[in-house]
Amino acid sequence: MKNWVEELRSATLKAIADESRRTALRRAVESYTSNKGKALSRLPHLSDLALDVRRIKETSVERMEDLVKEASEAIADCNGHAHIVRNAQEARKIVSEIVGEHKLVVKSKSLTCEEIELREYLEDKARCRILETDLGEFIIQLRGEKPTHIINPSIHVPREEVAKTFSRLAGRKISGDVEALVSFARSYLRDYFIKADVGISGANAVAAQTGTIFVVENEGNARFSTNAPPVHVCVVGFEKVVPALNHAFKVVEVLPAYATGVLMSSYVSMITGPSKTADIEKKLVYGVHGPKELHVVFLDNGRSEMAKHPVLKEALYCIKCGGCLYECPVYRVLSGTFGHNYFGGIGSVWTAYTRGFEKALFAYMCTGCGRCRELCPLKIDTPRLVEALRGELCRLGFKHPKATLFFDNICLQGNPWGEPKALRGSLGC
């Protein structure tokens, strides 16, 4: 605990010195901002719809446990398997048991899987081969790096570096042209979708009434990963469950413009149970062209604790669009070092509850400028959350030494610098 300030400081200095990281981020932010502006001008109703989503989230979070149970029952009714797990360890264990050992797994991007370090676990403990199929995740998997943005995990890697990474994999020179890079990833990953034993995904929303999972994406990799292999495992946080289909539709309508600046994502998959048919003599058979088995793992991992906090529960309304990060001045400078898996001010709250408060000390880097609150479609008051989180951190003993010194000085001398009261009086201060 003693060196946490020094650790934050050295990570910050390292990030500031990384020119290539800043170049990649600048390019991405410019493109995102312009695309989002165009999308929102074409879809002016989205700002009101987003506030509707906030109201849905507010009521859903209040009855999170009940909704998870309702969704689990609906999934079982559709011949799927629902598993309710309390922490990361339980989640990894259950997924590992479903997947088995030495299996080939295709995985689509999932913050929740990242939160529990599922890929690393399945590789190490179950000796599985896991292929990240989202382009950004694929890039950082090959580079042995961690995501630096919740929507765009390889945002810190410029195209020139992607070309070097892909060239190493291909054993030949791949040009730095973005289209060529995408084409290489497409051809490399194609066969694996068909050969995989299991597909793993997250979900953007779950409708409790019907047990329907919604997966939003642009690349088409999630659709392949959740459809081609014989077994699909979906890992989803409790907070993603909303009462019914119409509520989930609102979430997926709001998300794309704020997440990637598109009018609508290329694909929205709605999955209700495993693939089935009754076309021959009305006999119901599971596993036609899609998966024969569907497992949905509902993960708590600190969410129900977060829901009990009078202020911090607001973080559970976040739809993980990542919009607040692009224009956060601190994130712009520090990118991947302004968080762990969850980034920025909102990410500090998520990190505290899902990984431990000692991992959320980057909350002290937030300047409280409030830009995130203005940009958030759900109007989440992140500066207020960060302030409340800092209060919790202080109570746990994570006080910044400088702040402690200033506080003691104010109490003793009436000023933060610790100048003797008598001296300040004599100078007319």
Ligand code: SF4
């Ligand atoms: S806090 Fe708001 S802007 Fe930031 S990721 Fe969540 S929903 Fe998006």
